[in-house]
Amino acid sequence: MGAPVNLFDVVQRGMSAQMVRMNAAASNLANSGTVASSEQEAYRALRPVFQQELDSSTGLSSVRVAEVRKADTAAVRRHDPDHPLADENGDVWESGVDENTEMVEIMESARQYQNLVEAMNTAKQLMLETIRSK
Amino acid sequence: MSERLFGIHGAALELRSQRMGLLTSNIANAATPGYRARDIDFNAALAARLGGAKQSEAVELATRYRVPTMASLDGNTVELANEQLAFAQNAVAYSATLSFVASRVQTVTRALKGE
Numbered sequence: 001m002g003a004p005v006n007l008f009d010v011v012q013r014g015m016s017a018q019m020v021r022m023n024a025a026a027s028n029l030a031n032s033g034t035v036a037s038s039e040q041e042a043y044r045a046l047r048p049v050f051q052q053e054l055d056s057s058t059g060l061s062s063v064r065v066a067e068v069r070k071a072d073t074a075a076v077r078r079h080d081p082d083h084p085l086a087d088e089n090g091d092v093w094e095s096g097v098d099e100n101t102e103m104v105e106i107m108e109s110a111r112q113y114q115n116l117v118e119a120m121n122t123a124k125q126l127m128l129e130t131i132r133s134k
Numbered sequence: 135m136s137e138r139l140f141g142i143h144g145a146a147l148e149l150r151s152q153r154m155g156l157l158t159s160n161i162a163n164a165a166t167p168g169y170r171a172r173d174i175d176f177n178a179a180l181a182a183r184l185g186g187a188k189q190s191e192a193v194e195l196a197t198r199y200r201v202p203t204m205a206s207l208d209g210n211t212v213e214l215a216n217e218q219l220a221f222a223q224n225a226v227a228y229s230a231t232l233s234f235v236a237s238r239v240q241t242v243t244r245a246l247k248g249e
Binding site: 062 | 155166194229
């Protein structure tokens with residue numbers, strides 16, 4: 001995608017980025033109870049990495065998701081010999097997802113999303129006023 | 135032409151619009167690691183604009199990085215409350231400038247019609 005052309009582009013891309021962030025956090029929450037048979041296979045929290053997208057001709061800069069990374073959280077070992085996925089020691093590996101972190105992530109993301117919508121509404125109102133003035 | 139008609143208000147309106155874009159960029163990048171918030175020093179930009187500089191030159195000359203009250207760990211210097219405040223203030227000022235421009239147009243229209 002090219003550089004942002006106007007204010008609406010900036011807002012739209014910012015909102016998309018926040019959506020990716022919210023989706024990632026929701027996926028993490030959904031997988032917070034996932035169990036695997038080894039530490040390598042255990043689910044790790046997904047974290048989108050944002051990057052600035054600057055258009056030097058207009059000075060506007062929007063945001064894009066540079067990559068979605070797996071967080072470096074440690075999987076939790078639980079002794080459960082009856083579990084079908086248990087390894088030879090009778091252990092299973094639970095995903096290292098912290099529910100509180102994910103909830104905070106979603107809240108923060110929602111706040112920033114709202115801010116963008118509000119800014120867009122104000123800007124739109126002013127633009128309409130400018131167009132309608134005669 | 136428009137400079138003589140609208141005086142300071144034409145330039146001010148353009149700068150207000152530009153500043154609104156910049157503040158929106160800051161709000162959009164509230165979660166970008168390493169992003170440094172920018173803002174236009176409106177006084178300096180308007181002075182440069184009235185001194186004969188082009189719009190883009192004036193903006194470039196007066197764009198500054200914001201100094202955060204409390205820097206965050208990831209190097210991002212956007213403080214949402216401050217950005218929202220600046221945005222609201224800028225929107226009100228835009229509205230005011232717009233009404234000056236509109237009344238100027240009205241005055242000239244009246245003069246042309248000879249009412």
